[in-house]
Amino acid sequence: MVIDQHNAAPETAGPETDLTAIVRKAEHTNRELGHENLGSLSFGRGFLPMTPELSLPESHRLWDEVAAELPYLYAGLGLRGRLETLPVLDAGPEALPDRWLQRAATVLGILVHAYHRVEPRFDTVTPPSVLEPWQQICGRLGRKTPFLSYMDLIVYNWKWRQEPTASGAGTDADAPIRVEDVRLLVPTVGTDEEQFFYLTQLEMLARGTPLVRAAAEAQRAMLADDAEALTERLEFMSDRITEITREGLPKIDPRARGRFHVDPVVWAKTVAPLAVPLVKHGVGPSGTASPMFHLMDSVIGRTSYRAFIGEEAQRLRDNYPLHWRSFVHATQAASIDAYAQDSGHPPLRAALTGLKSVYAGGNGLLGRHRLKVAGYLNTSFRVGRDVTISGFPAAARVGNELDASRAERRADGPDTGSVLPGQDGPDAVGITVSDLLRHDRRAAAQWIGIGGSVYDVTTYLRRHPGGVAPLAGYLGTDATWAFEHMGHHKDPDITVQLDRMRVGTLLPAALPPADDPRHPAVTAAYDTWLRWATELTQRSNALVTDVTVRESRTSMVTEKGELTPYTLQFSIEAHERFLQRTFADVRGPMTVELAEAVRALGGPVGQAPDGAGGDSAAVLYRRLEEAAHKEDGLTLPEVEARWRAVMTLDEDFLRRTREAVVRGVAALENGATADAGELGRALGAFLAELRTAATEYRSAVDEAAEA
Secondary structure, three states: OOOOOOOOOOOOOHHHHOHHHHHHHHHHHHHHHOOOOOOOOEOOOEOOOOOOOOOOOHHHHHHHHHHHHHHHHHHHOOHHHHHHOOOOOOOOOOOOOHHHHHHHHHHHHHHHHHHHHOOOOOOOOOOHHHHHHHHHHHHHOOOOOOOOOHHHHHHOOOEEOOOOOOOOOOOOOOOOOOHHHEEOOOOOOOOHHHHHHHHHHHHHHHHOHHHHHHHHHHHHHHHOOOHHHHHHHHHHHHHHHHHHHHHHHHHOEOOOOOOOEOOHHHHHHHHHHHHOOOOOOOOOOOHHHOHHHHHHHHHHOOOOOOOHHHHHHHHHHHOOOHHHHHHHHHHHHOOHHHHHHHOOOHHHHHHHHHHHHHHHOOOOHHHHHHHHHHHHHHHHHHOOOOOOOOOOOOHHHHHHHHHHHHHOOOOOOOOOOOOOOOOOOOOOOEEOHHHHHOOOOOOOOOEEEEOOEEEEOOOOHHHOOOOHHHHHOOOOOEOHHHHHHOOHHHOHHHHHHHHHHEEEEEOOOOOOOOOOOOHHHHHHHHHHHHHHHHHHHHHHHHHHHHHHHHHOOOOOOOOOOOOOHHHHHHHHHHHHHHHHHHHHHHHHHHHHHHHHHHHHOOOOOOOOOOOOOOOHHHHHHHHHHHHHOOOOOOOHHHHHHHHHHHHHHHHHHHHHHHHHHHHHHHHHHOOOOOOHHHHHHHHHHHHHHHHHHHHHHHHHHHHHHHO
16 A cells, blocks of 8 residues: 555545544544554544554564664664665565554664764765665655655654553553653664653653644634633643643753753764755754644644745645644644634633743743754754754754744744843953953863853853853853853843853953054954954864763763774764864965965965875774774774874864964954054964964874874
8 A cells, every 4th residue: 555645635624624533533544554654643642653563574574683783783883784785675565564664664764864874974875775665665655755754763763661561560551651761662872862862852742642632622612612711721732831841851951960961962973963864955853843843833823934944844744644734734724823813802812822932932842942952053063063954054043043933933022132241340350352262171260251241160061051062162262142142141040140150351452543554454463363263262172072972972782981983983083074174274264364464464474384184084084994894904992092193183283273373362452552563573473383383283193193
């Protein structure tokens, strides 16, 4: 049987517009078919399945066996070879009955994505052993193109820690689904980062189960013109959303001591890349795909989907299984928002406003979700993740788009403005920008600048609700933009905390006045040198964060800090990224721009560095492959020793470069009293230090990799 999920239009006429009828029909159809390929939907489980299939039939057991090996295959970098040698199994209706389609979609979808994500430096075609049956299965499920769906990765990818039994032992099959009571059916690495990240989304959807019945009852009350009953249902939904915000969402916890700790660095490297679509602009299992969000958008009357995430939501909904689409479309067709506005019933309007606030307001579910997403993505982009499941190439854009998407729900009240503390009084300690720059992540005292003030966050870092990494990325720099981007400037509680950490006021640079002939050149030089000093400081902070993965647990079958090919691959990637980004920028645009500033002040610029960066990363990768596959060559510890040698050189080069640029900033801060020629010569000397450091680094790093 091939399911036509798309040409069979959602039920939009007659009794099928009744939400209760849609749910009852879905329950009956799924029970009669013996599977939920048309979409799991019931009053008992909401959008979740009654019981996911735990295994495939004997004829296709090989897929289950390979899936069970994934944590081992990841750790040893043996997955690609394993999949390339598998036989092609038939996934047609006669070979694989409909009952197991969803299970097969989960297993094969994850295997296909894992093949391409486990060693991203290889760009090879997907092996027929998994690609051909995956295409068959997606086609049989009625998907327009093969893709890893939210149903595959989240909704059907779980099992009880203790299986329900007839005797009553183990877990009650009807028990609430909580992260601590379930495990992933098909983990790739199986670490806490993967388990908690996916299963928290499952728990949130489970906690939202009562929303399905509440939406049906709200529709019934509206059609019966019963404003009081509708008010009660909306208030009930508000309570459920508040519960999800307080009890569900926090289980993705970036704090190291949290019970459900999801380390942002480990998550960014081992979990986040898996689900990125394999084709540009493809759909994938992003959080936007959760049917709970689509249901709530329909209930509160969202009509605008012009934001990027809104457009993505529409594409995801178009790819929903039939029962999900029918329910969401029917909810949207009955406008509770319009009824409430026309009802003349103030409690009803208040209840709807309250629901919008707890769902889409700044402190509601989506507002809190945005903060969590922004924190994780801020770290992940700094340690090498290039794109999200939705296709965003930068963390800042994700935050902006999430804000735009929330605004389309019309849930926030008027902007209350900033509640940041004012500037210090006349006795406050003045701190120069160059002094702030010296208090980065490697310093004993770690500072950040916000709104013209400087704060010592050394002891606060580990108490930061968003974890250490997001805040650590800005140490030694002015973090005002990031602080306001997160909306923290509107939070009076944060202001109180900042007051306790303030150490002084950030002094403006003493630049020549506008009517001074030196003003254009000195001001332009200061802006350029400060911009690069800030960039290098944040990259230095990020490098510290990036290499922490070496001491982390990256597979459930290994210990924390255990040396494996998979973990060492991430370590080499950090060096490769340093070559491609930091070293390339220092040799290229940074040196060019700093030299232009020096030249404008009449200083010496010297010779531009010649030659490109070496191939030390390629050498390390080659050695890693030899060690991983036990070929003639170095052992894994010997490869690691060479990696540590080149990383020491990376860190030393970055330190020398950053210190030279910061000294340049310090010289320019007193530009109002400095002779332009002397300033140019001083900056020229610092520029020469950069070029010397680059030349010495390039030869030393290649030698260290080959040693």
